[in-house]
Amino acid sequence: MNKNDYIKAVDNIIAPQELLDRIEALEPPAKKKMPVWKTVTAVAACFVAVVIAFSGIVGGTLKAESEDYAVEDFNGNEVLFDTADKGAGSLSESPSVGISSASKTDRKIVKTATLSIKTKNYDTFMNGVNQKIEQYGGYIEKSQEYNYDNASNRNANMDVKIPADKLEKFIDELALIGTVTSKTVASNDITDSYIDVESRIKALETEEKTLLGILEKAESLTDVIELQQRLSTVRADLEKIKAQKQAYDGMIAYSGVTLDINEVERVVEGDDSFWGEVKEKLMNNLYDLGDFFREGTINFIAAMPYIVILAAVAVVVIVIIKKVRRRHR
Amino acid sequence: MTVFVKGKDAFSFAFKQFTDTVYRIALHNTANFSDAEDVTQEVFIKLLESNKAFHDSEHLKAWLIRVTINLCRDKMKKSSRETLVENVLPYNRGEEKTDVLEAVKALPEKYRNAVYLHYYEGYTAKEIGKILDAKENTVLSWLSRGRDALRKELDGGFDDE
Missing domain, CATH: 1.10.10.10 (Winged helix-like DNA-binding domain superfamily/Winged helix DNA-binding domain)
Structure with a gap:
């Protein structure tokens, strides 16, 4: 007796049909609930998707706005940089780390920038911005313009996409035509997620090929149907994950730039020195004082119609009082 | 890692390819046919319940072998407690x-x-x-x-x- 006898003996052990039937009849634990479950899940998923999409839009705008306000509050009118001469210098020193170094390596970096800009010449600046966007092959994703109390207090919020390799140049050029009061450049490394997506695509493609190979050799109809079901699941997954990769590619190729543009009547040049601050505050106060008289005069003239009527009424009242006093005497 | 099969698919695949393997291992590790059949069925229930993803058919097979041996061990422990007398001389020792x-x-x-x-x-x-x-x-x-x-x-x- 040797191992061949053993192999023969084991070969003869075959699971009895009755056992096979029992196993085949097994159902996944929550199978019966599935249809209801599926509908509920689908509806819930749709709902969640809508909510997320909506909150994404709203949250995005809100976030951008709150950041902008924070910048405004922080900077006020006092901490304005003049970009024409020293602003450009200070910008190149500011933390734009990672932009140039990142593009050199193979890492997948998503860059975003947020800029707050003040300008005296709103229309010229807006034209300049649009021109620069076009020049660098970018596009406007969203643009909102507000016009507050008067024509010299306009505000625009823009979401712009600029090819990642031209982001820095774009920002620098904006600084030349407007006054950048705050600038944030962020780099988000998505290499890990990206590699994950890539390998999933590879895996799914391999599986698709394998399944196609098996499908060619499949003989029974049930096998073919089962394989095709599996194949369509694989293909759907593949589509989904490919879309994800495309989204990543888009995010990497194009940097999102959020612009908050504010129209101001004047931009004060000042520096951090004592006299610079004195000059700045003095200028502000003188401006405010001038503004006060100017506003006062305007309001006075504007109120003329009322003043005339009031004066007339006063004259009539005085005349009557005088007449009454004379009679008394 | 590639996912080869999962859940119900893994079950169908295992049922077609490895039922005999599971049954044979079960028969090697239990006292009688009826226990072996019970264990085989339990293995497949476990597979359905676990909803585990397998990288390839070897991965699935190895998992089935391990689970089968473990379930047999449980079964033998239980039955040795329940029917002491029957298990005294299970294999015509000697x-x-x-x-x-x-x-x-x-x-x-x-x-x-x-x-x-x-x-x-x-x-x-x-x-x-x-x-x-x-x-x-x-x-x-x-x-x-x-x-x-x-x-x-x-x-x-x-x-x-």
Whole structure:
């Protein structure tokens, strides 16, 4: 007796049909609930998707706005940089780390920038911005313009996409035509997620090929149907994950730039020195004082119609009082 | 890692490919056919419940083998508690066995499964080590001790040729 006898003996052990039937009849634990479950899940998923999409839009705008306000509050009118001469210098020193170094390596970096800009010449600046966007092959994703109390207090919020390799140049050029009061450049490394997506695509493609190979050799109809079901699941997954990769590619190729543009009547040049601050505050106060008289005069003239009527009424009242006093005497 | 099969698909695949393997291992590690059948069914229930993803068919097979052996161990513990008397002499101990299968079944659990996986399923000692969570050298010694034991029990031994 040797191992061949053993192999023969084991070969003869075959699971009895009755056992096979029992196993085949097994159902996944929550199978019966599935249809209801599926509908509920689908509806819930749709709902969640809508909510997320909506909150994404709203949250995005809100976030951008709150950041902008924070910048405004922080900077006020006092901490304005003049970009024409020293602003450009200070910008190149500011933390734009990672932009140039990142593009050199193979890492997948998503860059975003947020800029707050003040300008005296709103229309010229807006034209300049649009021109620069076009020049660098970018596009406007969203643009909102507000016009507050008067024509010299306009505000625009823009979401712009600029090819990642031209982001820095774009920002620098904006600084030349407007006054950048705050600038944030962020780099988000998505290499890990990206590699994950890539390998999933590879895996799914391999599986698709394998399944196609098996499908060619499949003989029974049930096998073919089962394989095709599996194949369509694989293909759907593949589509989904490919879309994800495309989204990543888009995010990497194009940097999102959020612009908050504010129209101001004047931009004060000042520096951090004592006299610079004195000059700045003095200028502000003188401006405010001038503004006060100017506003006062305007309001006075504007109120003329009322003043005339009031004066007339006063004259009539005085005349009557005088007449009454004379009679008394 | 690639996902080869998962959930219901894994179940269908395992049912077509490995039901006999599971049943054979179950029969090696339990006292009778009815227990072996019960264990086989339990293994498939476990597979459905776990909803585990498998990288390839070997991964699935190795998982099934491990689960089968574990469930058999549980089953034997239970039945030895329940029916003490029946289990006193399960394999005609002492007599010379003419049935090679009975001889393999009479081996200690580790030897028995190593012998089955090596001689029937064709796994190498290294692969068996992975499945049974043991070192390659340990598996090699199980195999050689198992062979020695079988040689004593069986006419003509249990040689590789």
